[in-house]
Amino acid sequence: MIQKFTTLTATAVPLPIENIDTDQIIPARFLKSTSRSGFGDNLFYDWRYDEKGKLKEEFVMNKSEFRGPILVAGKNFGCGSSREHAAWAISGAGFRAVISSHFADIFRNNALNNHLLPVTVSEEMLAKIFQAIKENPRTEIRIDLFDMFVEISGTGHRENFKIPPHNRECMINGYDDVDYLVTLRDQIASYEQNKIDD
Amino acid sequence: MNTLFDKIWEAHIVKRIDASTSVLYIDRQYIHEVTSPQAFASLKERGISVFRPKQITASPDHNIPTQNQHLPIQEPQSAKQVAELEKNCAENGIEIFPIGSERNGIIHVIGPQTGLTQPGMTIVCGDSHTSTHGAMGCVAFGIGTSEVEMVLASQSLLQTKPMTMRINVEGKLGKGVCSKDIILYIISKMGTGGGTGYFIEFAGSAIRSLSMEARMTICNMSIEMGARGGMIAPDQTTFDYLKDREFAPKGEEWDKAVKRWSKLRSEPNAVFDKEVTFNAANIKPMITYGTNPGMGMAINGKIPSSRGLDTAAKISYKKALEYMDFKSGDNMIGKPIDYVFVGSCTNGRIEDLRAFANFVKGHKKAENVTAWIVPGSKEVERLAIEEGLRDILEEAGFELRQPGCSACLAMNEDKIPAGKYCVATSNRNFEGRQGPNSRTLLAGPLVAAAAAITGVITDPRDFL
Numbered sequence: 001m002i003q004k005f006t007t008l009t010a011t012a013v014p015l016p017i018e019n020i021d022t023d024q025i026i027p028a029r030f031l032k033s034t035s036r037s038g039f040g041d042n043l044f045y046d047w048r049y050d051e052k053g054k055l056k057e058e059f060v061m062n063k064s065e066f067r068g069p070i071l072v073a074g075k076n077f078g079c080g081s082s083r084e085h086a087a088w089a090i091s092g093a094g095f096r097a098v099i100s101s102h103f104a105d106i107f108r109n110n111a112l113n114n115h116l117l118p119v120t121v122s123e124e125m126l127a128k129i130f131q132a133i134k135e136n137p138r139t140e141i142r143i144d145l146f147d148m149f150v151e152i153s154g155t156g157h158r159e160n161f162k163i164p165p166h167n168r169e170c171m172i173n174g175y176d177d178v179d180y181l182v183t184l185r186d187q188i189a190s191y192e193q194n195k196i197d198d
Numbered sequence: 199m200n201t202l203f204d205k206i207w208e209a210h211i212v213k214r215i216d217a218s219t220s221v222l223y224i225d226r227q228y229i230h231e232v233t234s235p236q237a238f239a240s241l242k243e244r245g246i247s248v249f250r251p252k253q254i255t256a257s258p259d260h261n262i263p264t265q266n267q268h269l270p271i272q273e274p275q276s277a278k279q280v281a282e283l284e285k286n287c288a289e290n291g292i293e294i295f296p297i298g299s300e301r302n303g304i305i306h307v308i309g310p311q312t313g314l315t316q317p318g319m320t321i322v323c324g325d326s327h328t329s330t331h332g333a334m335g336c337v338a339f340g341i342g343t344s345e346v347e348m349v350l351a352s353q354s355l356l357q358t359k360p361m362t363m364r365i366n367v368e369g370k371l372g373k374g375v376c377s378k379d380i381i382l383y384i385i386s387k388m389g390t391g392g393g394t395g396y397f398i399e400f401a402g403s404a405i406r407s408l409s410m411e412a413r414m415t416i417c418n419m420s421i422e423m424g425a426r427g428g429m430i431a432p433d434q435t436t437f438d439y440l441k442d443r444e445f446a447p448k449g450e451e452w453d454k455a456v457k458r459w460s461k462l463r464s465e466p467n468a469v470f471d472k473e474v475t476f477n478a479a480n481i482k483p484m485i486t487y488g489t490n491p492g493m494g495m496a497i498n499g500k501i502p503s504s505r506g507l508d509t510a511a512k513i514s515y516k517k518a519l520e521y522m523d524f525k526s527g528d529n530m531i532g533k534p535i536d537y538v539f540v541g542s543c544t545n546g547r548i549e550d551l552r553a554f555a556n557f558v559k560g561h562k563k564a565e566n567v568t569a570w571i572v573p574g575s576k577e578v579e580r581l582a583i584e585e586g587l588r589d590i591l592e593e594a595g596f597e598l599r600q601p602g603c604s605a606c607l608a609m610n611e612d613k614i615p616a617g618k619y620c621v622a623t624s625n626r627n628f629e630g631r632q633g634p635n636s637r638t639l640l641a642g643p644l645v646a647a648a649a650a651i652t653g654v655i656t657d658p659r660d661f662l
Contacts, residue, residue, distance in 0.1 A: 018514040019390050019490050023628040028607040032261065032275035034235035034282050036343075046630050051616070074510055076391035079424055079490070080628060081607075082326040083233065084342035102391055105360070105426050106326060110342035127510075164358050166219040177344070181352035182246055184213065184221060188354055191212045191223055 003115050004174040008096060009142040009153065011068030013060055014133045020073055021080035022107065026089040028081075039085050040092025061093075065137040069096040072129050072141075076100075078107025087114045097143050099150065101126040112167045113177065119143055119150055125159045128152060145171060200465040201362050202431050203397045206337045210320045212354055222357045225319040226253050227349045228305045229292070231279040232260045232609070233324030237347035238286040248290040250353040255314055256287050256294040259304045261609040264572050264599040267298045276610065290350075303575020303601045306330040306543035310414065311577055313443030317432040317459040322349055326421045327543045327625065333413035334440070335432030335462050337397070340421065360426040361395055361471035364464070366402035369478035374659040376553065377412035378545055378623065378642030380404065381419040382484035384476060386494035393425030396472065399464060400430050404478035410439035411549040418544045419625050422491035431463040483658055485530055486627045486640040488518040493627070497645060497657050501528045521629055522637050530655050537620035538569040538650040539632070540643060541599075542606040545623035546574030548581045550643045555587040557647035557661065563595035564653030570612055571596050572604040596650070608633045621649040 030042040047059050055062045071090060077100040078086060087110040090098065097117040111118045121129070132139045132152045140153040145168060151158040169175065181188075212221040234256075241248070248254070261276040271277035280297065287294040295301040301308060306327050309315040317335035322328060324346045331338035341355070348355050367380060385392075398420050405413065413430050420428025437456050440446045447455045482496035495502065503526040504515040519525065524533075540546070540554050551573060563569055571591060573579040579601055582588050588598045605612040606624035613633030614620045620638050623646050627638035641649075644658035 016510060016513065017517065018510055019492075021490065021626075021628045023607075023626065023631050027630055027634070028609045031232050031609065032279060034239070034279060036236050036240075046634055051634065074514065076394070076424065079390055080326065080626060082324060082328075082340035082342055084236075084324075084344060087342070102394060104391070104424055105394055106340055106342060106421075109345065113342060113344035164218045165216045166356065177356050178240075178244065178246070178348050178351050181221070181348050181354055181356070184354065185249065185352060188212055188221075188223065188249075188352055195223075 005096065005115055005117050005145055005171045007142070007144045007146065008069065009140050010070055011138055012070035012072045012099070012129070012133060012141050013066045013068055014130055015060060015071060015073045016130050018074035019076045019079055022078060022083050022086040023080055025078065025086040026083065031083060031085050036088050037092065039089035040094070043089040043093040069094055070141050070143070071095045071098045072126070072133065073098060073100045075102040075123070075126070077103050079104040082106045084110040084114070087111045087116050091116045099126070099129060099141070112171070115171055115174070117143065117145065117171060119161050121150055121159050121161060125150070125157065128157050200468040201470060202335070202399055202429060202462055202464045203337060203362050205462065206318055206320065207359060215356065218358045219356055220359065221354050223320060223354050224322050224349050226255070226314065226321045227346070228309060228321070228323035228328070229254060229256045229283070229346065230260055230305050230323070230325065231258045231283040233343050234286065234346055235279060235282045236343050237350055240347050241350055246351050248292065248350050251291040253353060254292045254350070256283055256292055257302055257305045257308055258283055258297055260603045260607065262297050262602045263610050264570070264602045264604045264612060267600045273610070300576050300580070303577065304543045304546060304603055306418065307547060307574035307578065310334055310410070311443070311575060313440055313446035316440065316446065316455070317436060318462050322355065327418050329420045329425070329427040330414050330418040330543055332417040332420070332427050332429035333410065334436055335429060335459065337427065337429065339427040360397045363393065363396040363398045363425070363472040363474070364470045365398055365400050366473070366475040367400070367404040367478050368402040368475060369404055371404055371478045371481065374483055374644055374662050375481050376642045376644060377408055377415040379481055379484040381416045382486065382491070382494040382640060383481045385419065385423045385491050386484070387476070388423045388492070390422060390490045390492040391424045393420060393423035396425050398425045398428040400428055402475070405430060406433065409549060410435055411547045414547065415544055419491065422625060432459045483645050484641065485645055485655065487522065487524055487530060489521055489627055489629050490518070491625065491627060491640060493518060494640070495530065497530055497655065499530070501526050501530065503527065531657060533655045534619070534653060535567065535621050535639070535649050535655060536618040537614050538567055538646050539572070539605040539620055539622040539624060540646050541570065541572030541574065541604050542624035543574065544625040545643055546572060546578065548578045550623065551578065551582050551587050552585070553643040554647045555590045557644055557658065558594040558596065558651055559590050561594055561651040563650055566653045567650055569596050569650050570599060570605055572599045573601045575601050605632050607631060614638070621646050621655070
């Protein structure tokens with residue numbers, strides 16, 4: 001089922017670490033499922049749980065004051081492997097958007113294809129968001145995909161973000177690229193024919 | 199425009215959607231057992247057939263055991279993933295190279311090795327190291343499972359065009375410096391996000407001088423600086439490598455192909471969004487000391503300090519050194535290690551095994567070291583046996599295992615225990631990559647060999 005994304009105003013979970021790679025998001029040993037569901041429980045597994053499977057109290061997701069459907073992370077989020085399981089794990093854990101100053105390319109595409117919105121903000125804005133959440137974990141962040149801005153509620157700090165028009169349309173309307181591409185099969189077949197004739 | 203990348207990209211556009219997004223035609227898709235099952239399942243649910251099964255090739259590699267491959271896979275979930283791949287291929291008319299068969303191996307090793315990967319192609323796979331194929335002059339990049347499904351459904355993808363970057367490495371490489379050192383050096387300078395948004399062409403006299411397999415190591419790791427992919431213009435080295443390989447064109451078709459491929463290069467007036475040049479003479483044997491591939495250093499240097507980094511970067515830096523239990527200012531030389539892993543799509547080809555075997559010839563494996571030597575494919579294994587490399591390895595106390603991704607990502611049994619140090623010729627040193635709480639030191643095959651026989655981090659040049 002494809003979830004539509006228009007606007008979201010909610011509290012956020014801060015993870016001010018840079019270069020969070022997909023092996024941290026979901027370790028390879030949890031990639032053995034042949035379905036798309038069930039990855040949320042293993043999100044950030046080695047940071048969330050100790051060797052005995054007990055919750056590590058110091059990890060942000062295990063602290064009761066930090067809750068919400070927005071993940072805010074340090075720059076270069078999602079670097080490393082192409083595993084879409086990373087996006088499935090984040091969505092599966094209830095997140096609908098990730099804010100960072102820089103996303104790895106493949107992760108960003110995977111997120112978009114799962115209607116998990118990656119929001120790229122400036123370093124300054126990211127620092128402000130972290131600071132606001134640190135000062136008050138109940139700070140709400142507003143993400144508006146219609147007008148493409150992110151705002152720290154109550155502070156007036158606001159910044160526009162970019163997203164390719166096609167991706168934006170898919171997110172807002174809940175469209176899916178597979179269905180669209182299948183409608184192009186004839187056009188793709190004639191491309192193949194022209195290529196051979198070249 | 200007029201770059202090698204632009205030429206291939208533009209030639210594959212089926213339709214432009216908007217200023218930044220196009221439908222891009224994909225010549226070849228490689229699939230493996232871990233990132234494809236959900237794509238097939240979803241396609242089935244939608245009632246859509248695979249559009250061009252003949253342009254897809256499968257090989258199980260990620261979670262297969264590297265010992266006793268003639269026996270059924272013991273781990274039930276891995277066995278299920280492999281069985282599912284076999285079933286999906288059979289149902290859809292897709293060629294698969296099953297475990298133990300002579301063409302099986304890591305998908306990025308067998309693509310070039312069988313001649314399926316050819317210059318000028320667009321190639322995708324649900325694996326970030328698909329960039330390896332760029333060494334043959336392809337636009338090759340890793341994709342997620344939803345995109346695997348798109349290519350199964352239409353042999354196409356919706357893509358935004360990346361920016362272009364050229365990285366030139368000029369001059370002569372020093373003694374004991376290999377292509378892994380070049381790419382670790384470049385990533386240490388560019389950072390793990392330095393290539394994000396770009397497709398990289400590697401050029402310059404030092405790159406030109408490299409063998410085909412050495413070029414693959416470079417392109418393989420372009421993803422480790424965040425690049426969409428890396429590529430090298432095809433030349434005589436490429437054509438000599440490809441000629442007579444199983445799926446390469448033959449006879450008159452070959453001559454025509456070489457003529458076509460010879461045009462695949464950036465024009466002298468080509469403009470890149472970014473261009474960087476490095477001097478090959480400055481590159482020394484490299485090793486990583488932290489938890490991302492950008493944290494690399496010359497093997498005979500000292501671990502750098504966090505001075506000059508901003509606050510956010512300092513936190514991450516400190517976390518990395520704590521994980522590794524290293525201190526800035528430490529020498530890397532002389533640090534004891536526990537494991538050596540030679541293999542993966544980065545350095546698991548026959549030239550890597552030759553380099554390692556020739557180095558350890560006449561020496562003995564250090565007693566404190568456990569070593570896993572894992573060929574990248576069945577063909578690499580066959581050559582290693584035929585060329586006598588296995589005998590050399592066994593004589594020195596090493597064992598040649600069977601092909602697979604193995605301890606690079608530790609999805610199978612080959613896991614580095616918690617707290618142990620592993621010198622690995624693979625591509626990622628992320629926390630827990632080789633097993634929970636394992637500590638990875640990335641390096642080339644010569645550094646791995648020097649560590650394997652001394653038991654500590656050693657400059658391979660001391661032996662040359």
